[in-house]
Amino acid sequence: xxxxxxxxxxxxxxxxxxxxxxxxxxxxxxxxxxxxxxxxxxxxxxxxxxxxxxxxxxxxxxxxxxxxxxxxxxxxxxxxxxxxxxxxxxxxxxxxxxxxxxxxxxxxxxxxxxxxxxxxxxxxxxxxxxxxxxxxxxxxxxxxxxxxxxxxxxxxxxxxxxxxxxxxxxxxxxxxxxxxxxxxxxxxxxxxxxxxxxxxxxxxxxxxxxxxxxxxxxxxxxxxxxxxxxxxxxxxxxxxxxxxxxxxxxxxxxxxxxxxxxxxxxxxxxxxxxxxxxxxxxxxxxxxxxxxxxxxxxxxxxxxxxxxxxxxxxxxxxxxxxxxxxxxxxxxxxxxxxxxxxxxxxxxxxxxxxxxxxxxxxxxxxxxxxxxxxxxxxxxxxxxxxxxxxxxxxxxxxxxxxxx
Numbered sequence: 001x002x003x004x005x006x007x008x009x010x011x012x013x014x015x016x017x018x019x020x021x022x023x024x025x026x027x028x029x030x031x032x033x034x035x036x037x038x039x040x041x042x043x044x045x046x047x048x049x050x051x052x053x054x055x056x057x058x059x060x061x062x063x064x065x066x067x068x069x070x071x072x073x074x075x076x077x078x079x080x081x082x083x084x085x086x087x088x089x090x091x092x093x094x095x096x097x098x099x100x101x102x103x104x105x106x107x108x109x110x111x112x113x114x115x116x117x118x119x120x121x122x123x124x125x126x127x128x129x130x131x132x133x134x135x136x137x138x139x140x141x142x143x144x145x146x147x148x149x150x151x152x153x154x155x156x157x158x159x160x161x162x163x164x165x166x167x168x169x170x171x172x173x174x175x176x177x178x179x180x181x182x183x184x185x186x187x188x189x190x191x192x193x194x195x196x197x198x199x200x201x202x203x204x205x206x207x208x209x210x211x212x213x214x215x216x217x218x219x220x221x222x223x224x225x226x227x228x229x230x231x232x233x234x235x236x237x238x239x240x241x242x243x244x245x246x247x248x249x250x251x252x253x254x255x256x257x258x259x260x261x262x263x264x265x266x267x268x269x270x271x272x273x274x275x276x277x278x279x280x281x282x283x284x285x286x287x288x289x290x291x292x293x294x295x296x297x298x299x300x301x302x303x304x305x306x307x308x309x310x311x312x313x314x315x316x317x318x319x320x321x322x323x324x325x326x327x328x329x330x331x332x333x334x335x336x337x338x339x340x341x342x343x344x345x346x347x348x349x350x351x352x353x354x355x356x357x358x359x360x361x362x363x364x365x366x367x368x369x370x371x372x373x374x375x376x377x378x379x380x381x382x383x384x385x386x387x388x389x390x391x392x393x394x395x396x397x398x399x400x401x402x403x404x
Contacts, residue, residue, distance in 0.1 A: 004316045005255055005293070005316060006293075006315075006316045006317070006318070006362070007258040007293040007294065007318065008318075009064070009151075009404055010064075010065050010150075010151060010153070010204070010205040010258045010260075010294075011065070011258065011260060011293075011294045011318050011320055011364055012063070012064045012065050012151075012364060012396075012403075012404045013364045013365065013396040013399070013400040013403045013404060014062065014063055014064075014364065014365060014366070014392050014393045014395075014396035014397075014404075015063075015065055015296065015320045015364050015365070015366040015392075016058075016063060016065070016067070016366055016367055016370075016389060016392070017155075017207070017209075017262055017296060017322070017326070017366060017367060017369055017370045018067045018069075018070055018076070018153060018155040018207060018209070018262075018370055019067075019069065019070040019076050019155075019370030019371055019372045019373050020054055020058075020067070020069035020070070020071075020370070020371050020372060020385065021069075021371045021372050021377045021378075021380070021381070021382050021385050022050065022069070022071055022372060022375055022377065023050050023053070023382070025046065025050075026046050026047065026050045026071060027375060027376075029042060029043055029046040030043060030046075030074070030375070047071050047072050048139070050069070050071050051068045051069065051071050051072075051139065051140075051143070052143060054068070054069040054071065055068070055140070055143045055144070057386070058389075061386065061389045061390055061393055062390075062393040062397075063389070063393065064148075064151050064404045065151055065152075065153040065205060066140065066144065066148070066151060066152055066153065067140075067152075067153045067154070067155070068136055068139065068140055069372075070155065070370070070372070072136055073375075074117075074374075074375045075117060075373065075374055075375070076155065076209055076370060076373040076374075077117075077157035077158070077161060077209065078132065078133060078155070078156070078157060079132040079133070080132060080133065080156065080157045080194065081119040081157060081161070081162055082117075082119055082132075083128065083130070083131075083132035084125055084126065084127060084128065084190055085123070085124070085125065085126040085127070085128055086121055086122060086123040086124050086125035086126060086176075086186075087119050087120070087121055087122070087125060087162075088119065088120060088121075088122045089117060089118065089119050090118050090119070090120055091118075093118045093120075096167075097120075097166055097167060097170040098165055098166060098167060098170075099164070099165060099166065099167050099224070099225075099228065100224075101220070101221055101223075101224020101225065101227075101228070102164055102165050102215060102221060102224075103211075103215050103218055103220070103221055103265070104165070104211065105165055119162050120162070120166075120170075120171070120172075121162070121171060121172035121173065121176065121177070121183065122173070122176075123173075123176055124176060124186065125183070125186040125187060125190060126186065126189070126190065127189070127190040127193035127194060129193070129197075131194055131197040131198060131201075133154060133156070133194070133198065134197055134198060134201050136154060137152060137154055137198060137201050137202065137203050138201060140152045141201075141202060149202045149204075150202070150204040150205065151204075151205060152202075152203060152204075152205060153205045153206075153207060154198065154203055154205070154206055154207070155206075155207045155208075155209050155262075156191075156194075156206060156207070156208050156209070157208075157209065158208055158209060158210035158211075158212055158213075159184075159187050159188065159191055159208075159242075159245050159246060159249050160210070160212050160242045160245060161210075161212065163180070163183070163184075164212045164215070164238075164242075167228075167230060168228075168230040168231050168232060169230070171183065180241060181241070184241065184244070184245045184248070185248070187245065187249070188245055188248035188249045188251075191249035191250075192248075192249065192251070192252045192253075195249075195250065195252070195253050195257070195259075196252070199253065199254060199257055203257075204256060204257055204258060205258050206253075206257065206258065206259045206260070207259075207260050207261070207262055207296065208246070208259070208260070208261040208262065208292075209261075209262050209373075210261055210262065210263060211263070211264055211265065212242070213239075213242065213261075213263050213282065213286065214263045214264060214265050214279075214298070215265075216235055216239050216281065216282050217278060217279060217280070217281050217282060217305075218265075221235075222235055239282060239285060240285070243285060243289050243290050246261075246290055246291070246292070247289075247290065247291045250291055250292075251291075258293055258294065259292060259293055259294075260292055260293055260294030260295065260296055260318075260320075261290070261292045261294075261295060261296070262295075262296035262297075262369075263279075263286075263295070263296070263297055263298065264298040264322070264368065264369045265298060265304065278304060278305015278306060278308075278309065279297070279304070279305055279309040280305060280308065280309050283309030283310075283311075283312045284312050286309075286312075287309075287310075287312045287313045287314060287317065288312060288314060292317070293316075293317060293318060294317065294318040294319070294320060295313075295317070295318070295319050295320070296320045296322060296366060297319060297320065297321065297322055298322045298368040298369060299321050299322050299323050299340075299344075299368060300322060300323055300324065300325035300326075300327075300367075300368035301325070301368075304368075307340075307343055307344040307347045308347060310344055310347045310348050310351065311347050311348070311350060311351030311352075312351060313348055313351060313352065313362070314352070315352050315354065315362075317362065318362045318363065318364065319344070319348070319362065319363055319364075320363070320364040320365065320366045321340070321341060321344055321363060321364070321365050321366070322365075322366050322367060322368035322369065323337050323340050323341070323365060323366075323368070323395075324337065324365070324366070324367045324368065324388055324391055324392050324395075325367065325368050325388075326367035326368055326369050326370060326371045326378055326380070326385075326388060327368070327369070327378050327379065327380070328378075328379055328380060329379075329380045329381070329384035329387075331387055331388070331391060332391065334391060334394055334395060334398075337365070337391070337395045338395055338398060338399055341360075341363065341365060341395065341399050342356065342360075342399075344363060345359040345360045345363055346359070348362065348363065360399065360400065364396065364400075365392055365395050365396050365399070366392060367388055367389070367392060371385050371388075
């Protein structure tokens with residue numbers, strides 16, 4: 001990635017975060033296959049039909065960055081980690097291996113959920129050379145004209161996903177990796193290979209999904225970390241390591257590959273969030289040291305804090321403001337949303353010495369998160385989702401007339 005190239009189109013003025021509510025017949029089919037009540041080969045045609053429909057709907061709503069709704073996934077992070085050599089999915093893991101103060105882990109335990117998919121390192125990590133994501137891109141290419149292939153958006157799992165949640169010494173065997181740095185180096189190589197495969201397939205629009213970075217804004221998580229005597233270093237040093245991991249992951253991506261990152265505070269079954277806290281604590285490092293072109297940020301409620309941290313945004317980077325909630329059906333007031341966009345633009349402008357108009361050139365709007373990070377989806381129906389998406393488009397059209 002070019003260090004100082006401002007990417008546009010993508011990102012677009014009206015964006016969504018990738019996951020969209022699945023139709024009930026798709027959910028039913030996946031459940032039947034999982035229970036052995038339907039043949040596995042029956043699932044793909046159901047997925048294809050649902051994806052055909054949701055791609056048409058995204059275009060009807062006026063969106064240019066098109067995803068498949070994550071309809072081939074059960075959870076938003078997809079299948080990257082289980083597809084690597086040296087990583088293995090385990091069933092019914094012992095709770096002793098987890099940092100129970102990490103917000104999503106704490107929420108799982110409060111509600112007696114077993115932690116979502118658990119993948120652990122069992123040997124040296126390496127990409128197999130076969131992407132578990134690329135077929136999702138190839139199918140979307142069959143639904144869009146070639147000149148729009150570069151607008152296809154694919155979401156990727158955070159490279160730190162199976163590190164933060166595990167207690168010190170539990171993320172990998174000590175006889176496989178001597179340190180986090182060694183472990184991260186192989187994770188980064190695997191992502192470099194993945195991005196290369198996806199680029200060669202025509203993908204130009206990537207979004208990492210990372211609630212973990214927002215956890216560094218949570219006082220509760222930071223206090224839990226400090227109280228855990230097993231941790232070898234503090235959260236500031238860990239954040240530095242995660243930023244270096246990301247930068248290594250994207251270091252070989254071509255300059256015309258747009259790569260962004262979405263931060264939120266959790267989006268689980270029943271519209272559950274996991275953490276709270278503004279971006280202030282991490283803003284300088286997040287915006288100035290992390291080599292991402294675009295930040296898709298949760299901003300629908302006070303739990304994400306104010307816009308003040310956006311003053312740290314460099315002039316070659318974009319922010320997509322997640323001001324419309326995807327968690328509940330109540331529709332926001334359009335004029336109020338426009339005011340919030342202008343307020344954010346004023347902060348960005350002041351921080352970078354630009355005019356409001358210049359700052360607006362680096363902003364867009366979106367729902368605050370996906371509508372179905374988990375296949376079951378949020379407490380909103382498909383008609384409610386459509387209204388939210390249309391509102392995002394309307395706000396974008398009035399703030400940036402005539403722009404995608």
